[in-house]
């Protein structure tokens with residue numbers, strides 16, 4: 001591979017941003033197949049994921065009711081990415097030995113399934129970017145897992161994780177901040193960042209999001225970014241109840257830690 005080509009992949013990665021406004025344009029099926037084909041090339045343990053290509057207008061509309069309406073309605077390609085321990089379970093059954101997925105706890109396989117799905121998602125996003133398309137991933141499938149399961153008739157052991165929305169860019173947002181390298185990259189041993197460093201990052205984030213008008217632009221709400229994050233992560237009785245229900249759902253679907 002030439003140096004120039006390698007640099008172009010790095011430039012692509014350095015300039016990727018989530019796109020939440022799409023121009024509703026139809027994209028050929030071949031593109032979707034190509035994206036998923038390259039998604040499959042991601043490093044993987046046992047390809048413990050499945051992808052539902054949401055094609056029908058009826059399903060898109062029902063999905064838009066649960067997830068971010070405008071994004072889902074205008075995206076040209078919608079892929080529901082699921083962790084899939086069911087297929088692995090069935091394959092191991094065929095080997096006729098006492099296998100780990102029959103047990104009450106299999107943390108490694110559960111985590112690996114999520115890893116597998118995430119790496120595939122990233123491949124798909126980057127491949128879409130290389131074709132000049134924009135994308136965003138949404139977490140609503142896991143938040144509304146039982147409803148999504150019903151809508152797409154997911155069998156036991158197949159858990160909806162995320163939605164990839166891909167399309168023709170209808171906006172050109174700025175790059176969003178990332179933690180400084182010296183907070184993420186540790187040399188030989190873990191270095192605890194100071195409170196000062198963490199506060200500095202929160203302040204950078206807040207300043208950027210205010211400059212971008214992020215919350216107002218995407219939610220229509222007039223709240224400061226930090227208050228938006230606090231509201232999203234607040235521990236309430238309701239969140240505790242939702243988390244208990246989600247843990248129960250995950251365990252019933254083979255995702256057991």
Ligand SMILES: Cc1cc2nc3c(=O)[nH]c(=O)nc-3n(C[C@H](O)[C@H](O)[C@H](O)COP(=O)(O)O)c2cc1C
Pocket residue numbers: 016017018019020136137138139140162175176
């Ligand atoms: C697991 C996961 C779930 C996400 N869910 C949502 C979501 O529900 N809605 C949304 O607008 N963005 C979602 N995002 C995108 C992030 O908000 C986005 O990546 C982040 O704001 C950084 O912006 P950037 O991708 O433009 O750098 C999600 C990202 C990840 C990794």
